[in-house]
Amino acid sequence: MRIFLLGFMGTGKSHWGQLWSLAHNVKFVDLDKEIEKESGLSVADIFEKKGEAYFRRAEAAALRSMITYENCIIACGGGAPCFMHNMNWMNDHGRTIFLSAKPAYLFQNIEKEKGKRPLLKDLNEAEMLFFIEQKLKERMPFYSQATVTVNAEELTEGSFEDIVKQLTNHHA
Ligand code: S3P
Numbered sequence: 001m002r003i004f005l006l007g008f009m010g011t012g013k014s015h016w017g018q019l020w021s022l023a024h025n026v027k028f029v030d031l032d033k034e035i036e037k038e039s040g041l042s043v044a045d046i047f048e049k050k051g052e053a054y055f056r057r058a059e060a061a062a063l064r065s066m067i068t069y070e071n072c073i074i075a076c077g078g079g080a081p082c083f084m085h086n087m088n089w090m091n092d093h094g095r096t097i098f099l100s101a102k103p104a105y106l107f108q109n110i111e112k113e114k115g116k117r118p119l120l121k122d123l124n125e126a127e128m129l130f131f132i133e134q135k136l137k138e139r140m141p142f143y144s145q146a147t148v149t150v151n152a153e154e155l156t157e158g159s160f161e162d163i164v165k166q167l168t169n170h171h172a
Pocket residue numbers: 007008009010013032043076077078079080116117118119
């Protein structure tokens with residue numbers, strides 16, 4: 001199964017993806033890391049030096065290159081489902097899991113390492129919370145197309161087995 005983990009920045013896509021892939025012995029791919037490898041620049045530098053449009057093209061290309069892996073968990077950047085028909089592509093080529101969380105939870109997680117996130121780096125706390133609320137609303141029409149939605153705030157290492165059951169039932 002090719003599984004795409006989706007969700008806003010700070011939902012723990014890379015964290016859970018890594019843990020679950022280790023526990024189930026499948027390959028793990030962090031899409032942002034693939035883009036960084038391919039371009040030789042950090043995500044923050046791509047945004048700064050080449051602009052968001054360039055990043056979104058690189059992201060779409062990196063996503064489509066995932067076709068080479070059959071059994072894998074792929075953690076996608078928070079914006080990936082919302083550009084370049086990526087959501088349709090992921091649903092056509094695998095199963096999608098949306099890790100849902102409330103703005104306050106996301107805020108807590110993002111705060112610690114906001115320097116890594118070009119979309120947030122210039123915002124103060126109040127602006128950041130407002131940004132999260134607005135962007136999340138804007139992105140929900142994409143996230144809500146996921147095969148399965150789970151509450152990111154309640155995930156554990158064992159959650160993956162339940163999620164896989166849901167994914168399987170969904171397509172039964
Ligand atoms: C982005 C999320 C980031 C990264 C880039 C843009 C977004 O990934 O792809 O900074 O548009 O939400 P994470 O969700 O892994 O932080």
